[in-house]
Structures are given as structure tokens and as C-alpha cells.
Amino acid sequence: MTEPMPVISVRDVHVDYPGHPPVHAVRGVSFDLFEGEVVGLVGESGCGKSTMARVLTGLVPRTEGEVEFLGESVEALGIGRRPVELTGIQMVFQDPGSSLNPRRRVGSQIMDGLKLAAYRERRRLAELEDLLDDPDLPPLLTRTASRSLPDQPKTPAEWLERVGLDAADANRYPRSFSGGQRQRIATARALAAQPQVLIGDEPISALDASTQARVAYLMSTLAVSQGTALLFISHDLSVVRLIADRLLVMWSGRIVESGPTEEVWSNPGHPYTKSLLAAIPAPDGAGRLPAMPESQADFDAPPVIH
Amino acid sequence: MTRPQLTADVPVRRSLTRRIWRAVPKGLRQPLGAVALLIALAWLVVCAVGPQIAPFDPLAQDLPRLAPPGEAGAVLGTDELGRDLFSRILAGARVTIGLALLLVCLSMLVGSTLGLVAGFFGRWVDEAIMRFTDLVLAFPTVILAMVTAAALGASLFNAVLAALVVSWPQYARVVRSIVLGLRGNEFVASGRLLGFSAGQSIRVDILPNVTGPTLVMASLDIGTAALLLSGLSFLGLGAKPPTPEWGSMVSQGVTHLNQWWLGVFPGLAILTVVISFNFIGDALRDALDPGAEKA
Ligand SMILES: Nc1ncnc2c1ncn2[C@@H]1O[C@H](COP(=O)(O)OP(=O)(O)OP(=O)(O)O)[C@@H](O)[C@H]1O
Ligand SMILES: [Mg+2]
Numbered sequence: 001m002t003e004p005m006p007v008i009s010v011r012d013v014h015v016d017y018p019g020h021p022p023v024h025a026v027r028g029v030s031f032d033l034f035e036g037e038v039v040g041l042v043g044e045s046g047c048g049k050s051t052m053a054r055v056l057t058g059l060v061p062r063t064e065g066e067v068e069f070l071g072e073s074v075e076a077l078g079i080g081r082r083p084v085e086l087t088g089i090q091m092v093f094q095d096p097g098s099s100l101n102p103r104r105r106v107g108s109q110i111m112d113g114l115k116l117a118a119y120r121e122r123r124r125l126a127e128l129e130d131l132l133d134d135p136d137l138p139p140l141l142t143r144t145a146s147r148s149l150p151d152q153p154k155t156p157a158e159w160l161e162r163v164g165l166d167a168a169d170a171n172r173y174p175r176s177f178s179g180g181q182r183q184r185i186a187t188a189r190a191l192a193a194q195p196q197v198l199i200g201d202e203p204i205s206a207l208d209a210s211t212q213a214r215v216a217y218l219m220s221t222l223a224v225s226q227g228t229a230l231l232f233i234s235h236d237l238s239v240v241r242l243i244a245d246r247l248l249v250m251w252s253g254r255i256v257e258s259g260p261t262e263e264v265w266s267n268p269g270h271p272y273t274k275s276l277l278a279a280i281p282a283p284d285g286a287g288r289l290p291a292m293p294e295s296q297a298d299f300d301a302p303p304v305i306h
Numbered sequence: 307m308t309r310p311q312l313t314a315d316v317p318v319r320r321s322l323t324r325r326i327w328r329a330v331p332k333g334l335r336q337p338l339g340a341v342a343l344l345i346a347l348a349w350l351v352v353c354a355v356g357p358q359i360a361p362f363d364p365l366a367q368d369l370p371r372l373a374p375p376g377e378a379g380a381v382l383g384t385d386e387l388g389r390d391l392f393s394r395i396l397a398g399a400r401v402t403i404g405l406a407l408l409l410v411c412l413s414m415l416v417g418s419t420l421g422l423v424a425g426f427f428g429r430w431v432d433e434a435i436m437r438f439t440d441l442v443l444a445f446p447t448v449i450l451a452m453v454t455a456a457a458l459g460a461s462l463f464n465a466v467l468a469a470l471v472v473s474w475p476q477y478a479r480v481v482r483s484i485v486l487g488l489r490g491n492e493f494v495a496s497g498r499l500l501g502f503s504a505g506q507s508i509r510v511d512i513l514p515n516v517t518g519p520t521l522v523m524a525s526l527d528i529g530t531a532a533l534l535l536s537g538l539s540f541l542g543l544g545a546k547p548p549t550p551e552w553g554s555m556v557s558q559g560v561t562h563l564n565q566w567w568l569g570v571f572p573g574l575a576i577l578t579v580v581i582s583f584n585f586i587g588d589a590l591r592d593a594l595d596p597g598a599e600k601a
Contacts, residue, residue, distance in 0.1 A: 057499055079427060081503040091499055093492035101493045103514040109493075112500045119501070186496070193500060 005070075006032035007196045007229050008056060008089070013065030015051050025051040027253035028065070033197060038220045038230045040244030040261065042237050042276070048253045049233045050094075053201040056231070057091050058082065070196065084123060087116055090190035092219070094202040096179035099186040106177070106185050107170025110156035113192030120194070152194070152226060159188040163218060180211035187219050191228065198223050199231045204239065212236070216243050237276055241265055249273050333589025342585035345578050352399040360393035364550045372565050383567040385558060389548075391567060395575050398550035403579060405466055406532035412470050413531075414524045417477025422516065424478065425485025426508055436482065439475045447472045451534060455543035462551070465544035469534045473527070480523060484516050518594050526587030529580030536576050552576050 010033075015026040026048045033039060043049055054060035056067060061076035068074065072085050090113075093099045100109055153159040157167035163184040174182055183203050190198055200219055204212040216232065220243035223230040234240045240247070240261075247264045249257040249272065257270040268274045327335070334343045357364065361379070367387045375383040375391075382391040424435035442450070455468035488494060494511045502510065536553025538544040545551030552572040559569020 059495055059499075077498060079504050082498060082501050084501060087499070087501050089499070091496065093496065095492055098491040099493055099496065101497075101511055101515075104510070112497065112502075116500050189496070189500075 004034050006034050007070060008033040008231075009066075009068045010056070011066040011068075013052075013055060013067060014063045015048070015055055015060060016063045017051075025253055026055065026062075029250075029253075029255050030065075031248055031255060031258065033229045033231060035196070035229055036224060036227045037245050038224065038232060038243055039246045039248060040237075040240035041231060041233045041248045041250060042235060042240055043250035044235060047250045049235075049250055050201050052250070053091060053199045053231070053233055056197075056199060057089055058086060084120060087120065087193065088196040089199065090193050090195040090197070091199040091201060092183065092186045092190050092203045094205055096182040096186075096206055100174040100182055100189075102174055104173070105171055106160070106174060107156035109174075110159050110170070110185065110189045110192055113189045114154070114156065114159075116193040153192070156188075156192075159192050160185070162222065163188045178211075180207050180215055183207065183215050184218065187215075187222065191222055191226065194226065195228055197229045197231065199233070201233045202235065203232075205234065205236070213239050213242060216240075219243075249276065331589040331593035333592050334586065339585055339589055342582040345582040346586055349399055349403055349579055349582070352396055353403050354400075356396040356399045360390070360396045362390035362393040364389065364393040364397035365548050366390075372562070372568075374565070375567050382571045383565070385555075385568055386562065386565075391555075391571055394550040394555065395552070395572055398552050398555065398572070399575070401462070401545065401549060402532055402536060402552045402576070403528075405462060405535050406528055406579075409466050409469050409473065409531045409535060410524050410527050412466070413473040413527070414477055414520060416470065417474035418481040418516070418520055420474070421478035421481030422485055422508065422512065425482040426489060426504070426512060428489075432482070435478065439478045442472065442475045443479075445472075448534070448537060451538060452541060452543060455538050460543050460546060462539075462545050462549065465535055465538040468538065468543070469531065473531065473534070476527075477520065477523065481516055481520060484519055485512055488512055488515055522587060522590045522594055525590055526584060528583040528587070532576060532579050532583075 009031075011030050013026055013029045014024070017023040017025055029048075029052060031039075041049055041052065051060060055062050056074065058074050058077040066073065069086060069089055074086060074089070100106065153162050156170045160169050161167050165181060165184060169177075174185070177185065187198075187200075187203070198219070203219065204215050207215060216234075216239050220230055220232065222228075230243075232240060232244060244261045247258065247261050248255050249264065249270065251270075251272045257264060257268065257273045264273060265277070268277055330343075333339045352359075361381075362369070367389055369380055369384045369388045369390055370378050371384060371388045372386055373380055373384040373388075375381060377383065380390045380392065382395065384390055385394070420435050420439070424432040451468045451472045454471050455465050458464035458467060488511070491511075494507060497507050497511050535544060536551070536556065539551045539553030540557040542554075542557070545554045547554070552575050555572035556569050556576070559565070559567075559572070562568050
């Protein structure tokens with residue numbers, strides 16, 4: 001049996017924000033993300049989840065460690081255009097109020113994703129043509145592949161229908177949509193690019209409880225249906241539990257526990273995870289995260305459990 | 307049977323006028339704002355057709371000298387060379403307002419471009435541009451404009467250049483701060499993730515969100531620009547005789563204190579332009595500010 005190749009592999013990543021003193025936001029994180037899986041990254045506010053998401057997309061430079069996307073090192077975004085090899089990683093952000101450009105019709109914003117997918121498809125065909133002359137074995141997954149599946153939406157209107165909105169909404173501006181609808185549109189925009197990886201950085205945190213689970217569910221179903229790996233970041237375990245195959249529990253810049261969702265859920269090993277679970281009220285999405293239990297809070301290096 | 311036709315006709319007309327009325331910013335729908343709008347529009351019309359509607363040739367010196375208003379057919383009187391003041395004010399609108407508009411456009415272009423580049427690229431680019439901006443802003447506006455105009459030599463074009471030197475930095479500063487705020491927006495980041503180049507990002511995500519506030523600022527600046535240019539001409543650093551420029555007309559008035567009309571009427575012209583354009587700028591700003599909309 002061959003080991004499946006991770007789409008993203010993160011090795012001992014550290015991130016410091018400059019300052020006096022510098023903030024050690026991420027302190028040695030390692031994990032793999034495989035094709036088509038849904039992984040939940042949970043942890044309290046300020047533990048470094050967004051920083052991790054931004055490192056994976058290159059929006060924030062890492063201080064140490066390695067992030068590889070299909071074997072390609074992910075470098076921080078400079079002033080220039082993002083390398084097309086890395087556009088297979090897309091992201092949906094937290095704030096529905098600023099995740100879309102207020103001055104552009106939503107249809108044209110979804111078009112950005114479709115255009116990128118088309119561009120990557122052309123690149124892949126060109127790569128394949130080159131490979132015909134190459135005596136070496138062609139790789140199964142190429143980085144620029146957009147893996148265009150037959151039943152994928154081809155227009156912004158189709159994408160809007162796919163995320164539960166109206167085809168006619170393409171001509172409307174973001175301000176006329178609710179927060180939940182905007183996050184659906186942002187999801188459509190990112191997934192239209194046919195990425196291998198979608199990162200959702202607390203995409204449901206700003207939504208009201210009744211829409212949270214629905215948007216989370218939509219994101220994961222759509223990602224899974226097109227084979228996109230989803231890294232779903234949240235501080236709310238009760239919703240993440242519903243969609244994630246695997247959980248990563250982050251605390252104070254480190255991953256303190258990881259494993260299949262049910263295992264972590266029914267048999268938490270780390271004290272932080274235990275208090276996280278204990279604090280979950282009814283699964284209405286309104287769950288608040290607990291602080292670290294007193295006895296553990298002073299530990300500089302938290303115990304790590306795998 | 308004419309009645310149904312009437313009722314079918316009237317609502318259409320009403321909704322059209324109402325739609326136009328609705329498009330006018332709220333601040334200009336109040337009586338005072340409407341007056342300001344009318345005055346500004348009237349001045350723009352005068353800019354276009356001023357010399358044509360003037361009762362006399364603004365340069366002809368064939369009326370009695372220093373005639374008070376109403377005498378010899380000169381509604382606003384004549385100057386010391388026997389030129390009709392009213393005609394000169396009408397012809398001067400084109401010079402003063404036209405150049406003010408030119409100045410505002412140039413400052414907006416130069417200032418916003420620098421502010422945009424500084425705000426978007428940050429780091430040393432930002433550092434360099436903003437240091438330069440602060441340097442210019444450190445000088446008193448009028449004095450720096452005067453010195454520059456004097457160094458360039460007195461001419462209307464040089465007066466515009468000199469005024470440009472002092473008026474672009476405010477655009478740079480404001481646009482930079484807007485761009486800095488925008489750059490932190492998630493849609494800008496997601497555009498970059500979707501492969502936008504810096505140029506695309508600026509064109510698609512930044513510029514459309516900057517133009518509104520910048521145009522408002524420009525409209526607020528038209529009055530100030532007219533005042534600055536008139537001021538330079540007043541000091542003899544702008545328009546040269548016999549060009550009918552309001553600022554230089556006021557400065558002639560100062561030397562004839564007994565003939566009050568020489569200074570008062572061109573002064574009033576400047577005043578109405580400054581006030582009416584400021585009013586429009588204010589109304590536009592309020593219309594664009596979502597907080598003010600609710601109040
Ligand atoms: N640009 C920045 N400059 C300096 N420090 C930062 C910056 N961004 C985040 N931090 C700090 O880094 C730490 C981790 O922040 P991060 O945003 O990654 O946390 P988070 O887990 O996403 O929290 P939340 O759930 O509130 O979004 C925090 O202590 C935060 O104050
Ligand atoms: Mg965060």
C-alpha cells in the first residue's frame with residue numbers, strides 16, 4: 001500500500017510578529033492535509049489559528065519551518081503576482097462585511113475564481129504537452145491542475161445556485177446580501193478556482209447561530225464533492241464536529257492534540273481539549289471557549305498529546 | 307375620455323423628475339444648499355459663455371474712467387482704464403474658475419497617485435513619499451506658493467504650477483490613509499490569492515473604493531484653489547494685465563479705496579465661488595458618509 005501524498009505538509013512552523021517584544025504567534029506546528037479531507041482546526045482566541053491560515057496562503061511570512069504544497073515550498077507573497085503554482089490554495093475569510101468588494105457585482109467577483117480555474121487548466125494542458133516529450137514518469141497530481149470535474153458550475157450564475165442563491169443575484173452588489181449569503185458567495189468565489197485546498201478562517205463566526213451550521217455544512221459538502229481539502233478554522237467545536245473528519249486542537253501557538261474527530265470528541269487526551277468539550281452547551285453554535293484550566297495555565301510548554 | 311390619458315401621463319413625468327431629484331445629494335435639497343448649487347451652476351455657465359454674454363468688450367477702454375455702478379451703462383461701474391467691470395467679471399470667471407478646476411485636477415492626479423503608491427506598496431516607497439509630503443506640508447502654504455511663483459516668474463500658468471506644489475500633499479495624505487485601510491480588507495487579500503497582480507489589485511479592488519472620497523475632497527478644494535490662485539494674482543504673481551482675473555482685479559481695487567466697487571464686486575465673485583463649491587463638497591461628503599445618512 002502506498003502512502004497517500006499530502007496536498008499540504010507543514011513542518012515545525014514558527015511565526016513571530018515583529019514588535020517589542022516580538023509576538024510568538026505560532027511555536028512549532030506540524031501537520032499534513034490530504035486530498036479531499038475536512039480537517040477542523042480549533043482553539044481559543046489568540047492561539048494562532050489565523051496566523052497559521054495566513055502562513056499557508058503566504059499572506060504572512062513564517063520565521064522558521066517548512067510549508068509545502070504538492071512538493072512546492074509556499075513562500076510569502078511579495079508585491080508581485082502570486083505564483084500560479086500556489087493558487088491551488090484558496091481562503092474564505094472571517095468577516096462577511098469585508099470579504100467581498102463592495103463596489104463590484106458579486107457575479108464578476110465569482111468570475112475571478114472561474115478565470116483562475118480556466119488559466120490553471122490551460123497551464124495544465126501546456127504542462128501535459130511538455131510531458132509528452134519527457135521520458136520520466138508524469139506526476140499524477142500537477143500543481144497547476146484545476147481538476148475540472150464534469151459537473152462543476154461553469155458560470156457565476158451556476159455557482160450562485162450551487163451555494164443556494166439565485167442565478168439573478170449575480171448582478172447585485174454585496175451590500176444587499178446578508179452575512180451568511182456573503183460567506184456563501186465568498187465560498188463560491190474561492191471554490192470556483194477549483195483549488196486543491198480551501199482554508200476557512202472562522203468563516204461562520206460572525207454569523208448568527210441558525211446559519212452557522214448551514215454555511216459550514218455547505219462549505220464542506222461542496223469542497224468534498226470537488227475533491228478539495230478543507231481546513232476549517234473555528235473556536236466552536238460543536239459545529240466543527242459536524243463536518244470534520246479530523247481535528248487539530250491548537251493552544252498557545254502549538255497543536256496540543258490531533259486525531260479523528262470522534263476519537264478526540266469521545267476520548268480527549270489533553271486538559272485543554274477536555275475543558276473545551278466541557279464548555280460546549282447545546283450544539284446551537286453559540287458555544288464559548290473556556291480558558292486553560294488554572295493548573296495548566298502557567299506552563300510555558302504545554303504537554304503535547306498525539 | 308381625456309382623463310385616463312392624463313393620469314397615465316402624469317405619473318411617468320413625476321417619477322422622472324423625482325428620480326433626478328433623488329439623485330441630488332440631500333444637503334443640496336435644502337433651500338440653502340439649492341441656492342449654493344444654483345450659484346455654482348450659474349458660474350459654470352458663465353465660465354462657458356462669459357465673454358459672449360458680456361455687454362461690453364472686457365478689454366476695451368472706451369467708457370468713462372472710474373464710473374460708479376449704473377453710470378454710462380456699466381451696471382457695476384468701470385475701472386481706472388474705463389473698462390466695464392461687469393464684463394470683466396464675466397470674462398474673468400473662465401480664468402479664475404477654469405484655472406481653479408485645472409489646479410484641482412492636477413493636484414488630485416499627482417497627490418492621489420503618490421498616495422496610492424505609498425499606501426499600496428508600503429515600506430520604503432511609503433517612507434520616501436510620505437517624508438517628501440511632510441516636508442512640503444511643513445511650509446506655510448501661501449508663502450511656499452508665493453516663493454515658488456516668484457521663482458518661476460509671474461504668469462498664470464506658473465501660478466497654477468506654484469499652487470500645485472502646495473496643494474497635492476493633502477491628496478497624497480488622505481488617499482494613502484484610505485488605501486492603507488482598504489489594504490487590510492479581506493477582499494483585497496482574497497483578490498491577491500486569486501492571482502491578481504499589483505496593478506489588477508489597485509485597479510479592481512483599491513481605485514473604485516478611493517474615487518468617491520477623493521472626488522468629494524476635490525469638490526471641497528475648488529473654492530480654496532480659486533482663492534489661492536486669486537491670492538497669487540492679487541500679489542502680482544499670477545495674471546498679468548490686461549487679463550481679467552478676479553484676484554488681480556481686487557488688488558487694483560485696493561489702490562482705489564474711494565471707488566469701492568473696484569474691489570467689492572470681484573471680491574464678491576470669489577466669495578460666492580468659494581462658498582457655493584464648499585457647500586456642494588460638504589453635501590457630497592455627507593451623502594457618501596453612511597453615518598450621516600441615518601441622521
Ligand atoms: N499583525 C500582527 N502583529 C502583531 N501581532 C499579531 C498580529 N496578528 C496577530 N497577532 C498576535 O498573534 C497572536 C495570534 O493571533 P491570531 O490572529 O493568529 O489568533 P487566532 O487564533 O486567529 O484568534 P481569533 O480566534 O481571535 O481569530 C495573538 O496574540 C495576536 O495578538
Ligand atoms: Mg483568527
